[in-house]
Amino acid sequence: MSAELDLAGRVVELVRRVAGPGAEAEVVAVHSADALTRFANSAIHQNVAEATTTVRLRLHLDGRTAGGSTTVTGINGLESLVERTIAAARLSPPDVTWPGLTAAAELRPDAGFDEATAAASPQERADRVRDFVDAAGGLETAGFCRTSYTSGGFASTAGHSAQGRTAEAAMDGIARLDGADGVSRHASGRLSDLRGAPMGARAAAKARAAGRAIELPPGRYEVVLEPTAVSDLLSNLATFGFNGKAFAQHQSFAQLGTQQFDEKITITDEPLGTVLPFDLEGTPRDSLTLIDGGTTRAVSHDRTSAAEAGTISTGHASAASRSWGPIAVNLQLAAGSGDAPAVKGDDGTGPTASSARALVSGMWRGLLITDFWYTRVLDQKSLVITGLTRNGVWLVEDGQVTTAVGNMRFTQSYPQALGPGAVLAVGTESVALPDRWAGVRFTAPAVHLASWNLTGNASG
């Protein structure tokens, strides 16, 4: 039994003792050790680590519900958590949406985690930073190398218990030359998979190719989006479209069983190996197919949104999911199958990442876009998003990159961009990409889209 499962079990016993057998309680104890080495101006300027254990209790008592958490895990802290949460529940208005506790259930087989990543030292992170900086060949660089380890335990008054561990490593960096940036980012369950040198070379190659950018008139352009840009599509689709609460409240575009996307689009959520194998309600996590060959099949649910939608939880409860909705954070866009063969490996030259080269060669005239930035929803139902390009845009003519293009603002419905007939090709090489939060990871190939609505130049 892990220390976290023991901790969760002790809180359940405290609840039984103080609130009596009628109380329904679920407890998650999570120990996280996160470290991040950050560099800018080609030097490490911030280097941080923390080790925290957090105990979260949700309690349903006499028809009323309250939740609470603490990082004070001695007996006094745990008793305070229980007493505070019981008092809050007793004073709260009745909760008519309480979905009940998760019944005991087996977790999916655990793929394990990488001990070396969990125990990574600041020196190991600094070495990767040095490799990135050196490979950029004198260009100014910035970014981070991160490692994280999580161990969690779940226990409830329903007799369900679960435990698991996971580790993650991520690296994200830019190189810049005369104000033009290139980027490379990668996430993995193993720090040993992250190699600073090729990532630095890739970022630098983009920056070197991004000089003397021209400006293009606004309008609809055919585009190839590199995986770094595609991850933004996945993130916004997950947050606003596949969000079970938004779906239950009719704020999502999602219509189950309907062909809403191009047949080349298949999107799954693959949490196993990236986050704990159970959610905050103890529901086992598993692979979830959201889009299958263009047809919307599912959205992500916790027990509350599932009850409202008349279905079962998909294991996406979080501390905020009752308020903001359950959000899948490990989406994968399935790679294409052979019609657009990738050039394996990245030689670190030119503006195009290896994952996008085959798609670029198949574009008669359009734009190669590396990354998106500051994307925000204009209309949630149609998921119209505005944002900007970042870290490199190029004009492609007759399958060849011809010139760099300045950053542009876009206003575009994401489901429409991926809609039936709108996806010309999906790359065959997927890249796992980190988010700003550990445990959030999107995996994507490049995509070739028929139309992207660019509404202005970033320069005005």
Place this chain on the structure above:
Amino acid sequence: MSVDHFDEAGAAVQAALDAGARYADARVMLRRTETMSARDGEVEDLSSDESAGIGVRALVGSSWGFYAVPDLSDAAARAAGRRAAEIAAASARMPGPKIDLVPAGAVTASWASACEIDPLSVPLSTKGDLLVAATAAARDAGADLAEGIYQIWDTRKWFASSDGHRIDQHIRECGAGITASAYGDNEIQRRSWPSHRGQYGTRGWELVDELALTDNAARMAEEARELLTAPLCPSGETTLILGGEQLALQIHESVGHAIELDRILGWEAAFAGTSWLDLNQLGSLRYGSELMNITIDPTIPGALGSFGYDDEGSPAARRDAVRNGIWVGVLAGRDSAAMAGLDYAGSVRSDGWARLPMVRMTNVGLEPGPHTLDEIIAATDDGILMDINRSWSIDDKRLNFQFGCEIGYEIKNGRRGRMLRNPTYTGIGPKFWQSMDMLSSESIAWGTPNCGKGQPGQIGHTGHPAAPARFTNVRVGVRG
């Protein structure tokens, strides 16, 4: 305060010095938070959270290290200090330029924000009844979805540094808001009160009482429904009048972040981005029109970005950022200021004990002007009034922005006309600010409780005094 934690903070600092640091500081923080949300007349979620720990920052050579643990024992504090120094030593594999710190005199002080009604002492049933009543009123008035939320933060912190600081602070913050949504065939319209995420400040529950959530709920629902059939905001260039709430976010995004010295120095280049501002132009660059006077002021009573001392021990002080349209000041920390050759800091904060202190906005606001909103409208022949933010997006240099608002109104011949739906506007920061030709005196210090920055991510609380203002030749009605 019966118990203090200066001993633990001091022990951590000493341990970092003993391990080779030439400067160290430590923050012990205890924070209680409480959040309740309601939907359609029912409480949806209630959480009461407690967090306690110590974060230690150590400077070894020209490299920083930071380590944090949720353990306030003397042994854990000392171990954290040593660990921070070890991490700093690892940073020396890729060292940066020599780091100096602008002087900050040793201060022993205690500070607390003003609070008439302790928000944590207000019964949960009272607070729940408020959200239930307000969301029920919006639902009964025709909202398809009515949501409400309040949030409370109660933070105590003890700061010690090797420069001799011993500062404790007690900061209480709270706020609330409601949103009414109306569903059309293909779109959703939304109206929020008093702003798109609520109003927040370093005050007690009296702030929430003053918001009159229930009194305004029905109007929000009615306006959301009316928006569904309102004409679209036209596309083109026009005269734009912004309400104070929207202008507050405009200030936050296109001025506040742009004047953060860490961005200007390139420290945030890979993520949050840099700034279009060049330090060589500090004191001479025209940022906006003569009407534009922006201050950095963490001393404003009750504003969300107020404090007694920042998280490096610098005392709160009012400072000009833009004076008569000329850029004259930045948000700085002790190390960034020294690197830039400036002699002031005071804008470094951390999101809890487990996060590295970094340059953050405090209260960055626009000084009021001579007019009223009614006078501005009366002086406008042809334009659009927009207010209450709905979406925001700005580039990594803080130049190119696009904002969407919840509601717009046509302005014709000095009068407010038809309601307009989906109003948006876009522009370039300095060109936009230079077009400001009328400014109201009706200023409110709006609170922004969700400013994201840093890696690992930190959420900052900032304040933005702002009043309605008019801008000329602005592109509006950008659509997908």
